Structure formats: structure tokens, C-alpha cells
Amino acid sequence: MTRPLVISDCDEVLMHMVVPFAQWVDEAHGVLFRMEDTSFANALKRKDCGTPLEAAEVWPLLDGFFRTEMARQYPIPGAVAAMAAIARVADIVILTNVGPDHQQRRADQLAALGLDAPVIGSRGGKGEPVRRLIEERAPSVTVFIDDLPNHHHSVAAAAPGVWRLHMVGEPAIAGRIPAAAHAHARIDEWAAAREWILARIAGNLPAPPL
Template identity: 50%
Template sequence: MTRPLLITDCDEVLVHMVRHFADWLGEAHEVDFTFGSWELAKNMRRRSGEALSQEEMYGFLHGFFPEQMHRQTIVPHAREAIAALGRQADVVILTNLQQQCQTHRVEQLAAFGIEHRVVCNQGGKGGPVAALVAEYAPSVTVFVDDLPVHHQSVADHAPEVWRLHMVSEPQLAAGIAPAPAAHARIDDWQEGQAWIEARFVAAEPAPPVEAFATT
């Protein structure tokens, strides 16, 4: 019998990123970061008052990964939840980092006690999620991510996958509305673990979000 499959993001789901990114921007680049949007460029402004472009934001991100990854810290209860879920299901960490950061991410997570397959990706996550579902042929799949755009991408490419919207950074979560394409919004791993386990037990494909919301 096939096992369930959990596909989870990493930054702001398993490990904190933006709080440490913000510290580094201020210390090294005199860029201030406010926690108002999931679109990082909108949160960044030079101390001269100048806003940053998307290209400049990505340049800073490439400077943070992998050299500053040692700053990142584990999200509360993530280690314990992933350990428990990993006893029931296959687990894949699908992270939007460039491929040269893959080894750094594996080592980072292993240091926190999370040792599962890591897949690096660029762009929407729907295609990679669909490919992983085809590869594992699971009894049921749950996808966890902090960005609404990825939930929409998965809904478009793999609609049978359950989608849990999780933003584990409290300063960021307050300014991010629940993803319209997600089946649930839970920002805590203890509650999130229970929700995921319920999906594993039922072993049913995900319905359209609208239908799930009315049950």
C-alpha cells in the first residue's frame, strides 16, 4: 500500500528567514525591512528613502543564500511535527533556491534534525508538485507553503493535492491574508500537524477549495 506524501516549503515554514534577512540587510547594506507583504521587494527600502526594484531584491536574496544561511533558526515545533509525520508519510522539502544551494539546505536542515529529500526549484511549484505526485504515487498528498502564488500554482497543476497555507513568522503572518487557493490557513505546527494527519487518515483527494469550505 502506498504511503501519504507531504511536500513542504522551507523558509517561513520550517525555518525562519525574513527576520534574519532583515537584520542582515540593515547591518550590511543599510536597507530597512518592514513586515507588511509577502512580496519582499515591497518591504525593502534604502535608508536614503529609495525603494528597491524586484531585480535588486533578488540580488540581495542571492547574497543571503547560501552565505548567510547560518543565521536561520528553526520554527517552533517544526522538528517534532516533521518527525511524527515522517513516520507516517514520505516527506519532500520543495524549496525555491538555486540548485547550488541544495547541499547547503540539506546540511542546514540536518543540523536541525530534519533529514528528508530536498528539491530545489525556481518559479511556480505546481509543476514540481505534480511531478512528485507522479513519482511517489501516494495515497494522498499534502502541500504546505507560505506564499499564496504557490498554492494557486499547485491548484492549477495538481488539484487533487491538499493545500495548507502556513506563515510561521508572526511579524509577516499578520499582513498576509489566507491564500484563496489553499484549503486551510494554520500558522502553528502543532495544529498544522493534526490537520495534515487528518488528511492522511482520510486518504481522499482534495476537493475544490470552495467545496471544502462548505463542508
Template identity: 50%
Template sequence: MVRHFGQWVGEAHDIEFTLNGSDFTKAMRRRADDRALEREEMWGLIQGFFPAEMARQTLVPHAREALLALSRTADIVILTNLQDVCRQPRIDQLAAFGIDHRVECNQGGKGEPVARLVAEHGPSATVFVDDLAVHHDSVAQHAPQVHRLHMIAEPDLARVMPPAPAAHARIDDWPAAQAWIEERFATGAPAGGG
């Protein structure tokens, strides 16, 4: 969403968006006076993007094919940090791309909801994929048995973001990620917790 969000704030709000890390507030400046946005302004813009501008988002290359292949042996749940009001728009958006999996909304760290999902499904092996290090930290704390894959599919952001320390691996493309995930499922063992 980073590239699409940046295009939108530039077009609709005359804001320059240059993300060189995970802090959106440091990435956004008003073009008229080069003033940085306050955190509240940033959140207002993000809420303006979701769900009204979600149609701008495009499919990550090879994601559909990888998820389809993985769904033959795994239950896939898409855990998104969107507000609950965005759940159905996200479901509709993914369905338009041919992706039909359970979608759950969450606000804050993803560790507790991942732990609940693991308890609900009772899998032998679980893989968590996310682009933010903070969520890998949260999952490591609340569900250490889960394999954690750090993936940043946006190439410009991937170049400047270091690997998440709490992730077990960093892979930024879906074909290689699919192979890594399939290896975890093939062993059927939980992660070591570290």
C-alpha cells in the same frame, strides 16, 4: 527567513526591511536616502543571503517534532524555491536541526514539481504546505487533488498576510498543522480540487 533576511540587510547593507505583504521590493528602502530598491537589487540581495547567510535562520518552533511524527506515515519532500546551488547547503542546514528529508529546488510556481512528485510517489493523499499564496494557486492548477495548507510561521508576517484563497486551510503553527495533516492522511482521500 524573512526576519533573518531583514536583520542581515539592515546590518550589512543599511537597508530598512519592513514587510507588510508578499512584495519584497516594496519592503526594502535604503536608510541613507529612503530610496526603494529595484527588483534586480532585491534579487541580488536574496542571492547574497542564500547560501552565505543561511546560518542565521533558526528552526520554526515545533517543526522538527511535527515532521518527525509525520514521517512515520508519509514521505516528506522539502520543495524550496532556492537556486540549485543552494540544495546541499539547505540539506546541511536542515540536518543541523535534526531534519533529514529529501530536498528539491525549484524556481517559479511549485504546481508542476508537486504534480511530478505526486506521480512519482503515487500516494493516496498528499499535503502541500507553503507560506506563499502564489504557490497554492500553482498547486491548485497543476495538482488539484493535493490538500493545500497555508502556513506562515513568522508571527509578524502572519499578522499582515491574508489566507491564500487557493489553500484549503490556514494554520500558522506546527502542532495544529500536524493535526490537520494527520487528519488528511487518516482519510486517505485526495482533496476535492477546489
């Protein structure tokens, strides 16, 4: 049995994303980002006429942002210090849905901040990648952190013994995203989140079913 494992998302957990993304699509593409519900795609509208973008137009914008504009991103308050504290007692893996094309950019982005952890650029639900990491590493206890409820559902199905923390570190959207039904806790600030994670690691028990 190896060390505890913390599997963390990046955007809106470790790094601000929607605010710098909104600034860029406005400046470069004439697109306004106004999140009025839980849908990221519905938040993107053409500045000149207010028409929502088609679903097929959303990923190219995200891809362009991650390809050329990641330097606009900045850390969620307390995230880097919390990860440093957690790394003293657990292994950390960053599981982020930027896809394989942007995996190295994300690793370089985090390493520049002092967070030198393996990065997996995935696509789709995170349950299977989490399950595979547990099979590979056999951790004594695992904690998963993400801002999107669907990923907590995915992990709950594929790896039910994982502790799941729902965190939305961006205040501009936190109030519009309900607590994930398949997470064990919702904490949006890192000071409290760090203590919750460390307590789960110290307890060294699998997560209970929800």
C-alpha cells in the same frame, strides 16, 4: 500505491527567514526591511534615504543571504517535532525556491536539525514540481504546505487532488498575508498544523476542489 507524501516549503514554514534576513541586510548593506503589504520587494528600502530597491537588486541580496548567511536562520517553533511525527506515517520532500545553487546548503541546514528529507531547490511556481513528484511516487494522499498564496494557486491548477495548507510561521509578517484562496486551510502554528496534516493522511482521500 506508496506511502502518503507531504511536500513542504522551508522559509517561514520550517525556518525563520525574513527576521534574520532583515538583520543581515541592515548590518551589511544599509537596507531596511519593513513589510507593509504582501510584497517582499517593496519592503526593502535604502536606510539613508528610504528609496525602495529596484526589482533587479532584490535577488542578489537573497542569493547572498542563502550563500553565506543561512546559519542565521532558526526553526519555526514546533516544526522539527511535527515533521518527525509526520515522517512516521508519510514521506516528506522539501520543495523550496532557493534554486539549485543552494539546494545542498538547504539540505545540510535541515539535516543538522534532524530533518533528513530530500530537498528540491526549485524556481517559479510549484505546481509542476508537485505534479512530477506525484507522478514519480504515486502517493496514496498528498499534502502541500507553503507560506505564499501564489504557490497554492499553482498547485491547485497542476495537481488539484493535493491537500493544500497555507502556513506563515513568522509572526512578524503573518498578519499581513491574507489566507490563500486556493488553500484548504490556513494554520500558522505547528501544533494545530500537525494534527490537520495527520488527519488528512489518515483520511486517505484526495482533496476536494475549491
